[in-house]
Amino acid sequence: MLITMNKVMSRNDLQDAVARLKREGKKVxxxxxxxxxxxxxxxxxxxxxxxxxxxxxxxxxxxSSVSRIKPGRPVNPENERAxxxxxxxxxxxxxxxxxxxxxxxxKTVRPDVLVKGADWDVKDIVGADxxxxxxxxxxxxxxxxxxxIKRIQEKG
Numbered sequence: 594m595l596i597t598m599n600k601v602m603s604r605n606d607l608q609d610a611v612a613r614l615k616r617e618g619k620k621v622x623x624x625x626x627x628x629x630x631x632x633x634x635x636x637x638x639x640x641x642x643x644x645x646x647x648x649x650x651x652x653x654x655x656x657s658s659v660s661r662i663k664p665g666r667p668v669n670p671e672n673e674r675a676x677x678x679x680x681x682x683x684x685x686x687x688x689x690x691x692x693x694x695x696x697x698x699x700k701t702v703r704p705d706v707l708v709k710g711a712d713w714d715v716k717d718i719v720g721a722d723x724x725x726x727x728x729x730x731x732x733x734x735x736x737x738x739x740x741x742i743k744r745i746q747e748k749g
Contacts, residue, residue, distance in 0.1 A: 600679035600684065600685065600686050600687055601675045601676070601679050601686075601687045601688070601689070602686055602687070602688050603688065604688055604690070604697075604698060604701050607650065607686055607688045607701070607702060608701050608702065610686065611648070611650065611686075611702050611703070611704075614647075614648055615705075619646070619647040619648050620645075620646035620647045620648070620705045620706065621646055621647070621648045621650060621702070621703075621704040621705050621706070622642055622643065622645045622646035622648065622649050622650065622704060622705065622706040622707075622708055623649075623650045623651075623652065623695075623699060623702055623704035623706070623707050623708065623720075623724075624638075624639070624642050624649070624650075624651055624652070624707070624708040624709065625651065625652030625653070625654070625690075625695040625698070625709075626651075626652075626653070626654065627653075627654045627659045627662070627663065627666070627667060627674075627738070628651070628653060628674050628677070628678055629659065629663075629666055629667045629668050629669055629674065629738045630668055630669065630738045630741055630742070631674075631677050631678070631681075632736055632737075632738065632741060633733060633736055634732055634733035634736035634737065636681065636683075637733055638710065638730050638732070638733075639651070639678075639681060639683040639684060640683045641730045642683070642708040642730060643683040643684075643685075645706045645708060645728055646705060646706050648685045648686070649683055649684055649685050649686075650685065650686045650687075650688065650702055650704060651678055651684050651686070651687045651688075652687075652688055652689075652690050652695040652698045652699070653671065653674060653675055653678060653687050653688065653689045653690070654671075654689075654690065655671050655689050655690060655691045656670055656671045657691055658690065658691055658692060658693055659671075661693055662693060668738075668742065671689050675687045675689060688702075694719040694720075695719060695720060696719050696720055696723075699719070699720035699723050699724070700720070700723055703723065703724070704724055705724065705725055705726060706724065706725070706726045706727075706728060707720050707721060707723075707724040707726070707727045707728070708727075708728050708729070708730060709727075709729055709730075710729060710730060710731075710732050711729040711730060711731045711732060712732065713729060715727050715729065
């Protein structure tokens with residue numbers, strides 16, 4: 594297990610860490626997703642999200658959550674997805690959640706900024722009612738986990 598795994602925290606440990614960081618005056622940014630096969634779109638998205646504050650927290654859908662949202666997925670198990678995310682320099686903390694949405698995790702973390710992809714309408718972003726600021730970030734066109742899986746299947 595890599596040393597970056599200390600970035601992967603339970604909801605309670607994350608709540609304590611974020612509370613401490615906020616007392617220190619840090620601006621906390623939160624985003625979430627499945628992050629099943631990390632690609633350039635994810636890296637650019639997370640890098641841009643990190644620029645919106647001091648600390649980037651990523652809520653990661655658990656395997657059970659991913660399989661309900663995206664049948665046949667995930668490709669990679671949650672512990673491996675969490676480890677890969679935690680190895681990215683833009684990511685400060687990762688917390689895995691079982692629910693279909695990150696609402697309860699956002700309620701626990703109470704970030705200053707909530708970030709989602711630009712394919713979301715701000716009014717539809719889960720947790721927008723809990724934060725001061727909601728931002729969207731443009732995706733890299735033509736790059737998605739679904740597209741990568743499709744290309745692999747076509748070549749097989």
